[in-house]
Structure formats: C-alpha cells, structure tokens
Ligand code: PRP
C-alpha cells in the first residue's frame with residue numbers, strides 16, 4: 569500500500585464517527601464532510617513542491633517559498649461536491665473542474681455524463697475528490713478521463729475507502745497517490761462500504 573495514505577487522525581476520526589451515524593442530519597453531515605476535507609488538505613499538500621520568491625518584509629528583503637504549481641480541485645459529481653469548500657478554504661487560489669459520473673445501480677459500472685475543466689489544468693496538480701472509494705470504478709474512470717486530457721499530476725482524495733477500491737485503483741493507476749480519512753473492512757453485495765456511512769450523495773443532499 570505504498571502510494572496510500574490513511575489519515576487515521578484523532579480529530580478526523582471524531583468527525584468521521586459523527587457522519588457515520590445514521591442519526592446525523594443532512595446539515596451536520598454536510599458540514600462535517602466539508603470540515604474533514606479541509607483537514608485533509610494539510611496532509612495532501614505535504615509533498616507539494618515550492619519555489620523561492622524574493623519579497624520584502626517590514627524589516628528586510630528575504631527569500632521565501634510559494635507553491636510551484638497551480639492546484640485544480642476536481643470533484644466527482646455529486647458527492648465530491650461535499651468536500652470542495654473545505655479544501656478550497658485551505659487552497660483558495662485553486663481552480664475547480666467537474667466530472668459527472670454515477671454508478672449504474674445494477675452493474676455498479678460508472679457512467680460519464682459531464683466534464684468541464686480549467687484551461688491550464690495540464691500544468692496543475694489535480695486533486696480528484698470523491699468521498700467514497702467502493703469498487704474503485706468511478707475513481708478509476710475519472711482518472712482515465714483526466715489522463716486522456718494530458719493531465720499527469722493527479723492525487724485521489726476520499727473519505728472512506730475499502731481494500732477492494734484501493735486495490736483496483738492501484739492496479740489501474742499505480743502512479744496516482746491515494747489519500748483517505750479511513751479504510752473500512754469490506755464491500756457488501758450491493759457495493760456499499762461496510763461499515764461505511766451509507767449513500768454519501770443522498771446524505772449530503774437529502775435525496776433519500
Ligand atoms: C458514489 C460515490 C462515488 C461512487 C463510488 O457515487 O460518490 O462516486 O459511488 O463507488 P465506486 O467506487 O464503486 O465507483 P454515486 O454513483 O452514488 O453517485 P452520486 O454521487 O451522484 O450519488
């Protein structure tokens with residue numbers, strides 16, 4: 569699991585417990601998903617390259633550091649939207665692209681319905697955001713869509729994954745680092761993560 573980072577952080581775990589509970593309402597669920605996204609931004613950006621910049625403080629001239637590459641956040645619709653604001657608060661200059669995918673409920677195969685990206689995405693670090701890494705089909709298809717457009721520097725950012733999804737992503741895209749808040753036990757026969765948190769899109773948007 570060399571390209572996988574599981575945060576396993578006390579504060580993140582505390583918030584995860586809250587969103588896992590079926591008794592948490594839509595508003596609290598949405599707020600906590602966003603907050604976890606923000607906390608994860610710190611870990612995701614740990615290996616971002618920086619470049620030197622000459623500046624002048626009120627005291628003297630000095631050389632300091634800024635991010636070398638631009639950052640683009642790409643949520644997979646719908647559920648990925650829930651993590652965007654939290655990450656964007658931490659990286660406010662980031663641009664935002666969108667990928668529309670849904671899982672066919674029978675076959676669990678991802679279906680593409682939308683894609684829109686900033687023009688300079690090829691030169692940027694792309695954070696592909698989707699809370700649930702279940703079979704890994706959606707994330708894998710989304711990464712293929714990004715790579716087809718010549719994008720090379722891609723990191724996958726999710727909340728809850730499972731061994732099946734991690735394995736699939738590592739096989740299909742070994743060059744993509746995977747960041748998760750937690751790795752759960754398994755998938756059930758309907759393709760839901762166990763124990764998981766249920767259908768993330770429905771819980772974020774109150775559609776069920
Ligand atoms: C959920 C989730 C992921 C996908 C993960 O989306 O947000 O995109 O399932 O499953 P996978 O790893 O097996 O592909 P869903 O298809 O329910 O669409 P939604 O976000 O519109 O609710």
Ligand code: URA
Pocket residue numbers: 647700702759760761762764765766767768769
């Ligand atoms: N999508 C979800 O929203 N939840 C799961 O457990 C699996 C896929």
